Ligand SMILES: Nc1ncnc2c1ncn2[C@@H]1O[C@H](COP(=O)(O)OP(=O)(O)OP(=O)(O)O)[C@@H](O)[C@H]1O
């Protein structure tokens with residue numbers, strides 16, 4: 254059953270088949286619509302899911318922007334190779350002085366702070382809160398994190414140099430410990446030590462996906478004070494001058510820190526730099542996962558839709574057996590009959606796809622109006638529309654092939670005898 | 673005018689044509705060694721009792737079916753061994769087939785029905801409508817061209833079918849009981865049309881049960897049990913037929 258035809262004849266036959274198919278579909282309007290419901294639902298849900306993910310991605314991207322994509326975290330890391338491969342990770346931790354001179358050596362870095370976190374009990378008079386986040390910071394922390402002092406004053410250089418027992422708290426700590434509204438100058442117990450409150454710090458900004466839920470109880474103390482209390486695990490946080498130079502900043506930081514840590518060329522680094530973009534990559538991976546799961550579900554509904562199409566095409570072939578016989582009797586080649594039914598299945602599916610896309614667009618519009626606003630930017634990418642179209646056509650070919658072959662193979666005499 | 677005296681070449685030549693059907697354990701010999709020639713411009717009627725193999729022969733001549741054995745040459749080309757696609761092309765280009773039950777597509781107008789074979793031919797789009805109109809004119813249905821089959825009488829429907837058979841200008845026009853579904857008056861009209869086409873030079877093979885129908889032809893082939901019983905020019909056939917009838921009457925001892 255070959256289709257050995259001249260391209261122009263083939264094109265002519267294709268157009269002819271398309272015309273016949275439209276006529277046939279129009280003659281069976283209701284049946285055609287019911288048949289394509291599977292495809293309609295499949296394409297509608299596929300496009301809506303893709304639109305939702307697109308919206309979610311934009312939303313997450315914006316959330317990350319608000320944290321700052323120019324932030325670079327510096328953490329110690331045991332190398333995978335080299336002689337330090339089996340060393341004790343604790344020995345590789347940073348020491349406060351390892352970072353001195355960093356800003357001078359790294360021109361692409363705008364600000365830098367060391368940071369050391371721990372959790373301790375904090376009390377004021379008879380009130381105690383346990384497990385409060387205590388973070389030792391350098392003065393530049395405010396610029397990097399974009400959180401400033403709203404009452405009182407930030408730490409001075411002297412506070413740092415002398416490791417003074419001073420602290421900044423967030424309003425939540427003030428409220429939980431029942432401190433007076435103007436709490437500057439009050440003394441609280443942080444662990445075993447007394448600290449004087451220097452000021453109130455802004456709550457963590459309400460940034461998209463991270464802003465939801467309650468903010469933590471936070472107390473900030475000068476880095477040196479924290480180090481004096483506990484020689485803990487230091488994380489460096491650098492901010493590049495702009496996201497576009499973050500790669501330069503990264504290179505400068507790597508060069509600087511390798512020199513500080515006396516790592517010879519060729520040896521692996523004993524630290525790791527994390528750019529916020531890496532988290533974006535992680536999110537993208539997650540989004541891909543969701544897409545795959547959704548694609549699986551959608552594929553199932555499309556397969557079901559395809560079976561519906563195949564079923565109706567088989568019905569169509571058996572209903573029109575006499576017509577097929579007649580067409581063959583007047584000279585239709587098997588290929589021409591095959592094409593006629595294949596084109597009919599494809600057009601049926603394309604109609605389904607078209608309606609599906611229209612419904613998908615409507616659903617997407619609905620998503621953008623959802624109250625929480627996370628999907629406000631949901632939209633169906635053009636490529637998804639094109640893909641839906643091709644996919645529908647492919648389902649048409651796949652599900653129409655068997656009935657079409659059946660029709661093409663009919664014996665003209667047998668077919669004409671069919672009642 | 674006998675077949676052997678006709679100088680025109682054989683359009684159809686079948687030799688020892690056989691067709692068997694297996695029904696369960698039984699084998700039915702629908703055609704049991706048919707050999708005959710049909711020349712250009714002949715008007716041949718095939719007659720015979722029901723089940724004698726007339727339709728089986730016609731279907732093979734129309735390339736709708738293949739013989740179990742034997743040879744079929746159309747215009748000097750062996751056709752029964754061609755591929756399905758090549759057979760389709762032969763049906764399209766060289767054969768016009770008229771069925772007893774018209775076989776029109778109900779959703780198409782008469783003109784569209786006539787045009788049907790052309791969409792499977794190489795005829796360019798623009799010429800199709802013109803050719804279809806010409807064919808419709810030939811069967812005198814010009815004023816009914818836009819009607820659908822269910823808006824036409826039986827005779828008109830058969831005219832549409834004949835126009836469809838003629839539209840590709842076939843070498844041979846085959847008709848299997850074309851008047852079987854029509855009343856006497858309409859049958860006569862259709863037969864007049866066939867005679868007219870024959871006068872215009874069309875080679876025609878027609879299957880019929882009715883002697884009046886056969887009378888229009890110039891050669892009559894009688895079949896029985898899948899074999900050719902007699903193959904005579906119409907005048908001789910008439911003589912033989914009346915003789916045979918007389919013999920039968922004598923045999924049966926009829927009054
Ligand atoms: N598809 C088939 N399967 C089995 N037997 C068949 C088939 N087609 C025809 N026959 C048998 O072949 C024989 C010839 O049939 P055919 O249709 O050619 O007869 P016919 O001369 O056209 O009869 P009628 O005048 O009734 O149309 C019959 O005995 C019939 O039963």
Ligand SMILES: [Mg+2]
Pocket residue numbers: 726727728848
């Ligand atoms: Mg018959």
